Amino acid sequence: MNCELPEPESRPQKKPFIYAGVGILIILIAGYVVFGDYIQEQRTLSKINSLWEEASELRDEGNYDGALEVYNSVFSLISSKDFPLEYGMNHYYRGKTYEEMSSSDTVNASSHLQNSIYAYDYSLKFITEEEYPAEYFRVHYGLGDAYLKLYASRGDVSDLDTAIDYYNNALGYYSIAVDPIYFASINNKLGNAWRKKGNIENNVTCLQTSLSSYEESLRVFREDVYSLEYAGVQNNLGNLYLEMFSYENEKSNIENAITSFNNALSVYTIDSRPIEYATVQNNIGNAWFKLSELENKESNVEKAVAAYNEALKVFTISLFPVEHDGVIHNIARAYKSL
Template sequence: MRIPSLLLEKLLVAIRTVKISKDNPWQMAIIGCLAGALFTGIVLMVVFGLRTRQIYADTRITSLDIADQLLQKDLAEDAVAIYEDVLRRVSPKREPALYGRLKNNEGVCYYTIAFIKDKDKETNLNKAIGAFEESIKIRTIREYPLEYAATKNNLGAAYWRLSAVRDKEGYLTKAIAAYREALVVRTPESYPHDYAATQDNLGTVYWDLSALKDKEAYLVMAVRAFEEASRFYSVRDYPVGYAIAQDHLGTAYRALAAVKGTEENLLKAIAAYEEALRIYTPEHYPLDYELVQNNLGMAYSALAQVKNKEANMARAISAYNKALKVYTQEQYPAGYATALNNLGTAFNDLAKVKDKELNLVMAIGSYEEALKIRTLERYPLDYAETQNNLGTAFWGLSEIRGKEENLARAITAYKEALTVRTPAQYPREYAETQNNLGASYWTLAEVRDKAKNLARSVGAYEEALRIYTLEEYPQGYAMIQNNLGAAYWTLSEVKDKGDNLAKSIAAYEKALRVYTLEIYPLDYAMIQNNLGAAYRSLALVKERKANLGKAVRAYEEALKIYTAQKYPLYHQRVAANLALIKQMLK
C-alpha cells in the first residue's frame, strides 16, 4: 500500500518549515510526537493496505469456489454472474492465468445456459464462443498447453451446437478445426482420457457433416474417431466413456451400412451396441439402456432387409420390448413413444414374412399407442412420422380384410401426416407421404369411384414429383414416374383411353432415364414389362402395327433380365405376352 504522494509532500514541507531550537524541550517533544505520528501513520496505512488486499484476494477465491460449485450443479446463470463480477476486477496483463480461466468458465456457463433457454440458444452460444476465443488469446499452446486444449475442445462443442441453429456446414467445419487443434496437445501417449473425449466429439461432428456432403467419406472418418475413443476408454477405468463411444460407433456403422457393406457394417453396429450394453444395465443406467436397446432394434430391423428376415425382425422386436420395460409413459414419454413407433415398424416388416394379419394388427396397435403421446400439439414431427407409418399399416391390412374401410383409414392417416409435412418445411417427407397417398387412392379405385380415385392418385403422384425431381432425387423420381404410369394406365380403362395411355407411356419412359439396364437391371425389366403392356393397349386404339412393334421391343428388353434360369415365373409371363403380341402382328 503506497501513501498518497500529496499527503506525504505536505507533511514533509510542514516539518521543514518549522524552526527548531534544540535548547527548547517543549519544541523537541512536539517534533518527536509528529515524527512518531507520521511513522505510525505510515505503518498503519501499509498494514491496512496489505490487509485490504488479502481480504479482497480471499473474497475473490471464495467467490470463484462458489461459482465453480454452482457451475458443477448446472446453476450456470448464477455462476456466470459471479464470474463476470470477478472479471471486472481482473487484468489480463497482470493476472493472465486467472483471466484465461475465468473467460473459459464464462464460456462454459453460456454454453450450458443455451440448453436451458432454447429461445435464446443462438445468443448464448455466440457469447460462449466469444468467451472461449478471449480465453484462447491468453491460454496459448506455448504458455498453457493443457488449458489451451481444454478451451479448444469447449470451443469445438460450442460450434457444433451452433451448427444446429444456422450455417450447419460452416460451423461443423469450425468445430472440426477446433477439435483437431485440441488433439495437438491431447495425444494418446500423454493424455489418453482427454484424447478419447475429443476423438468422440470429433466423430460426432463427422457424423453430422456426413448428412450434408461426402456421406461415405465422413462416415468413415466418424467410425475411425469413435474407434480411437474406444481404444483409450477402458472398460475398467472409464466405463461410461467406453459405453458412449461404443453407442456412437454403432450408430456410425449403421449409417455407413446404408452407403456400402450393408451386412458387414450392420453386424459391426450390432456388436458395438452390445458392447455398450455391457455397461448400460437397466439397473444402473436405465435411460441409456433404453436408448441403446432402441438403436440395437433399428440395426436388427435394417439387417432383416438383407438376411434372415424373420429371425432378425424377431430380435428387433425383442430389443424394442426391452426398451419399453425400462421406459414408462409417465417418466419418459418421448422415449416411450419412440420405442412404440419403432416396435410398430418392426411388426409391419415382420408381416411381410409371417402372420401378416396378426403382425399388422400389432403394428397398428403400437402406432396408435404412440400417438397418445405423439400429439400434433406436443410433438408435431413425430406425430407426422407415426401417422405416415399408421397409414402404411392400414394399407397393408386392406390387402387381407376390410379393403375399403382400411384404405379409408390409411388415407385419413396420410392426410394427418400432411398437416405437418408441408412442401415448404419438410419437402422430402411431403413427397414420401404424397406417394403413399397416391398408392392408397390407386388401390381404393379398385373398390369404388374408380375415375375419381384414380384422378386423386394421379394428383398425389404429381405433387410428389414437384419435390422428387430427376436432378435432386433420381431414384425417388423414377419410382414415382413408374407409379404415375400405372395410375394413367388404369385410368385409361375408364376414360380418355388414348390420351391416358400416352401419358402412361411417357411416365414409364421417364422412369427409364434412371432405371437403366446396367445400374438397376430388375427395375429396368419391370418398367419394360409395364411399357410393353401399355403399348399393347394403345395398339387397340391407334397405330396398331407401330405400337405392337414397340410392345415387342419392350418385352424383349425385359427378357434380357427375366431369364428362365434366374426368374422363371417372370420369364414365363413376359414370354407369354411376347408370343401373344407376335401372334397379333401376323
C-alpha cells in the same frame, strides 16, 4: 619473553554469518516468488474453471453465441506456453459448442460442423498424446461425433469413414477398464456409424460389426445402473435388427427387434420420456407390421396399429406435424395390407 596468543581476527569469523544470512534471504525471496507464482496460477485456473462453468450453462440454455464469447475471453487470461492443456481444452470446448449449434441451426449445420472440426483439430496442437492421453483421445471422440453429424448433413461417405476411424482411435485408449462410460458411449456411436455404412453399401458385415459395438456398449449401460443410456442402445439395436432383416430375411431378426424395443419401453414411459416413448412405439409398430408379412397377418397388424396409436398420443398434429403424418401413413399402410 611472555608469549601471548594473538587476538582472534573478527572479520573472518563474521563472514560465514553474513553469507548464511544472505543465502537465507535469497532462499526466502525465491520461495516467495515461487509461492507467489503458484498462487497466481491457482487463481488463473480458478478463473478459467468459473468461465467454463458459465459457458456450459449458456450452452445448456441454447445461447451458443454467448458461450463462444465466454470461451474466447479465456484466451486473454492464458498463453499456450504457460497453460498448454487449458489452452487446448478451451479450443475443444469451442468445438463442442459449434457441434451443438449444428443441431439447433440445421440450415447452417455443415458450416457449424466444419468450424467444430477446425477447433478440435487446433486443440491437438497443444494436447499431445504423450503428455495428455486422456484429453487427446477425448478430442478424437469429439471429432468422431462431428464427422458423423457432418455425414448426416452433406452425405459424403468419406465423412462416415473418418468418423469410424476417430472412434476406433478413441477406443484404443478408452478401454472398459480405463473409463467404462466413455467406452460404452463411444461404442454406441460407433455402432451408429457402422449401421449407416452398412445400409449405404448394402453390407451385412458392417451391420454385424454395428451389432458387436452395441453389445459392447451394453456391457456397461445396464438397465439397473444407466437406464436411459440402456434404453437408447436398445432402440438402436431394434432398428439395426429391422435393417438386418432387409438383407437376411430371417424372422429371428424381427423377433429380436421387438424384444429390443420392448426393453427400451421398460424405461421410456409416456410420462417420463414422452418423445422417446412415442418414437419407440412407432418403431415397434414397424416391427409388428414386418412380422405380419411373414405370419399371423391380422393379429400382428392389430399389434402394429395399437403401437402406432400409442405414438399418436404424443405425436399430435399440432405439436409434431411431421411425425404425426409419418405415423398416420404407417397406420394406413398397415390397414391397406389386410
